[in-house]
Amino acid sequence: MTIILIAVLFILQLLSFYFLIILNTKLAKFKDLEKKQERLMREMDDTISVYLTEMKDENDRLIQELQRVSKSETQTNAVKHEEQIERQKEQSPSLTKEESPVDGSTRLDNEPRFYVPKNIVANAYSRQQQTEAKTEAKVVHSSQQPTNATKKEETKPLTIEQQAVELAKQGKTAEEIAKQLQKGKTEIELLLKFQH
Template sequence: MTIILIAVLFILQLLSFYFLIILNTKLAKFKDLEKKQERLMREMDDTISVYLAEMKDENDRLIQELQRVSKSETQTNAAKHEEQIERQKEQEQSPSLTKKESTVDSSTSLDNEPRFFVPKNIVANAYSRQQQTEAKTEAKVVHSAQQPTNTTKKEEAKPLTIEQQAVELAKQGKTAEEIAKQLQKGKTEIELLLKFQH
């Protein structure tokens, strides 16, 4: 009986040693994982700090470039301003200019002034809207000429939808790209609209 008890205790002790070894190996794995994570975090910190240092250098270079450009612009603006002042003084000193010379001088001073350009898509949209309003007014005139003058109902012209505009422009012989530019939509969207309309 005591031998059996000793054997059971021995087996239990072996099992406990086995479980202790397993737990120790798992703890070692966790410690390795922690070390790897710490190393990865250090590497990430290093890369982020290098990236931030590069960004700071690039920003400093950009600021220096902008300052250099703004200084050169102010110098050129100052030179232009001085030239204009000198021209005005010359014009005041020599009042015996002929009309032709004065018109030439005024045209050259106009060339030195800055010009403002409007983007093409805005101009195209304004032009298409103007054409549509002209077409609507012509249609109203024709419609009112065909109807008797004593009618009490007035039809309000509804704005054309994008689909209707696309179909109308396609009937005028414009390509899908031209229609897309004019309506400020995607080319594939216009192509699909036109396919579904046919």
Template sequence: MTTILIAVLFVLQLLSFYFIIILNTKLAKFKDLEKKQERLMREMDDSISLYLAEMKDENNRLIQALQVVPKPQKTATVPQKRAASQNNQGQPLAHKESQTKDAGRDHEPRILMPKNIVANAYSRQQVGATSVQVTSPEPPPVQKEEPQPLTLEQQIVQMAKQGKTAEEIAKKLQKGKTEIELLLKFHS
């Protein structure tokens, strides 16, 4: 009787070791999965931050390019002279430093746009505005505006609002699914 009891205890002990080994392997798999998820999250954060840094650099280059306007030829037209003499209320300014530098060279001053106008125009373009209004002393001639074609971003957002999935949008626009998903995340 004691031998049967010892045999049963031995079998139970073997079963408990087997279950401990199984639980240990499952725990190890779970820890590996957790490490992979953390690594993927870090990579995604790095890629998004890199993307945003590139966008910031590109925006800064755009603003700098808009601030530097090529020098006009020696003979300036009447609208250029008028624009150079206007005040800072939303109108182009004459850059005074360039006047002093170029005074001996007989050049016209460079015309620069104020940063707030450039920033407003850029933000309107990002929102999807189709036209930028600049006040001028003379009303512009009335023209029929043709509807501008939608940008890629606008098309994607519009299709998403229509209920299409990222895969359908990617196929229709011949773009990558990940690119579409990332753009939709930025617009949501």
């Protein structure tokens, strides 16, 4: 009877060792799988950040190209417009002129108007506003006296990028910034990467 009991215990012990070995190999597979997933996530993050930087560079280049093209188009349109006016003046010098109520300048009755596309005007206006804001900021920093212009600048709402950068300068983590701005953690991390 004791021999049977010892044999059963021995078999049970062998089975338990077998199950421990199987569990250990499964655990090792899961650890390897976890490491592979982490590596893939890092590679994907790097790939996406490289792709986004390339897209940003491409967009900047496209914007510069469009601005260059729009400037040349505006100049050629202005030249064509002036040539049309000259031709009309030569063809009919006896046309009556009328005062324009807006700017007080004279123009011919049948003179075509010169239109600039809205997006070009909007871009030019925003650039002008930015340069004015920069010059006002320089004047304020040089005089060190608060004026109405600086008070207006302080009341302007910051963009999400500016808020994220400010919070990062305060030492907050990307996760804290994402929670505070109610944005995704990855989005905030990418914003901070592009700002540096």
